[in-house]
Amino acid sequence: MNAEIEEARAPGNVAAPDLGPGLGASDRAARPLAIEARGLIKRFDGFTAVDGVDLSVPEGAVYGILGPNGAGKTTTLRMLLGIIDPDQGYRRILGADKPHDVARAIGYLPEERGLYPSMKAYEAIAFIGALRGLPLKEGRRRGRELLEAHGLGYAADRQIRQMSKGMAQQVQILGTLVHRPRLVILDEPFSGLDALNQGKLETVIRNLAAEGTTVIFSTHVIAHAERLCDEVAIIAGGKVPFAGPVDVARDRIPPQVRLETRAEDGPWRAALPADARHEGRHWYFALPATGIEPLLRSLIEGDAGILSLSIERAGLHDAFVAIAGEAAARALEAATPEEEGK
Template sequence: MLRQVSAKIWSGDLAVEARHLVKDFAEKRAVDGVSLEVPTGTIFGLLGPNGAGKTTTLRMLLGIIEPSEGERCVLGHTRPIEAAHQIGYLPEERGLYPSMHAREAIAFLGALRGMRLSDARRRADELLNENGLSDWARKPIRTLSKGMAQTVQVLGTLIHEPQLIVLDEPFSGLDPMNQGKLERIIRDRAENGTTIIFSTHVIAHAERLCERIAIIAAGKVAFEGRVDEARARLRPIVRLRTRASEGAWRSSFPETARCDRGEWVFELPESGPEPLLKALIDGNAGIETLAIERPGLHEAFVAIAGDATARAMDEPPPEVAP
């Protein structure tokens, strides 16, 4: 049974807050105790493979479906549907009328969100012009590529200047050029104070865009926090080439160090780089190249969620109708 929500859950610094969300469908538990905190004005990514529970979580946050258990608060409302006019939502299942022109499709989505049609048409023109797409205005949706049509729907999602934008797998099926356009739109909105949540199974998008992420696997949150916190779970990696192949300096390497085509690769010891450098110099190792690299989000994801979940991230999502 759904627990009663207390207004005290809400924090003014958070656009979205959820505690212990659970969703059961018949015999299947799709979401199992998800808790999230999305600070106002940030870009937040739900990261996980297809079927992890990302879409169900977003729909519960928006009030499209009710949780079986748990609490959530969106833009100060413990009943998220009351904040619908302040939210722009792009569902995973896209849908535009094929015969509509791009400008009219954007304006129509604005009218559905309470705008006067004349205002929506004016704003549609502005959005197309701002994004260098004014030549699309009179093109019917059926003549646009999948990526172009998706960009039109994204513009329709933000036409009413929402405080919160929620995008479900927005990069799915986009070519690199249109991915870049969408990333610029997301960054521009965030710079203007809009809170953005998007789900993705592509780690690179989350690493480039997000300040905070939640890694979801099998309906549970494996990690929630800043991207740099996720990466900090792994020690930096040392890559080293030396003129000498042997010497007392080798004792400064961890046992797991490996040599790959003349390059030593190992985790930076907990003592830090100074003792390592001293051993190399004092031992006349002859440093040719030395780099200390922070692990990327992909490596952190593997460490947090496991190899099987990381491999599942490479599987494309099912095709949905344009």
């Protein structure tokens, strides 16, 4: 029996080739898909929670599902995992049409955290691994190793009830990884962690990706998605208006120019875009389609007296607003920093 379990898990121990940071178009095309979903629809009592979601997640990617609370993120993940079935559409996970067929190759951290309070930390990790087919003895050994490697070795024999909420969450995250899955799915993994432990989790995610593990996580915090993700799906109201590389999302908005001049007026003003915004000695406007060189020439010839000029690419927050709308962006920002640390 144990040999069969280890054989079923074997693909998860093979690291994908290192293709370097990020996913270029050619890299993406060359990689098989860890997750493919088309037209996912889920209704609850007449309410459409997910409305035609399409996703394509390449193997080895870090993929974020970004949206406000109630946007359909958790329902989407549960359909991908086979916890619930879609009313319409299909999903294919690690090459399988039935998610349960590859359950042992998947690590899942649910949004609703939960560990048995009387269990010791290393036993809790082993128990979660056993649910994915890892023998308990091996799970206990790995549990202690993981706790030690993540600075929690001192708490290995501590009961869950004796731990802070943040420590218990770290234990559950390690339990998600103990069986060395090929695909890791994390539902709002940063919620409840303080800034220090959020940083540690970001490092864990980067290390998993470097080893070839596919990581998909949901979040309503743009900063995590921007720092970590190769690709994102922006979800609002159960729909996905954008899914693809983060860079492509940011390119929906032209780069912004910030210009400071010595002169307040002159013939050079005619070279600025009509919608340029003037604040103090600075001008703000979108980079013209003709590029910066013609503008620079006009500024110099018109004696504008350039003190500073910078071109800033749009951030993921600005892209989210442009793609999903201001109402969705306001909902995304509704969680306060205090709530994030609980």
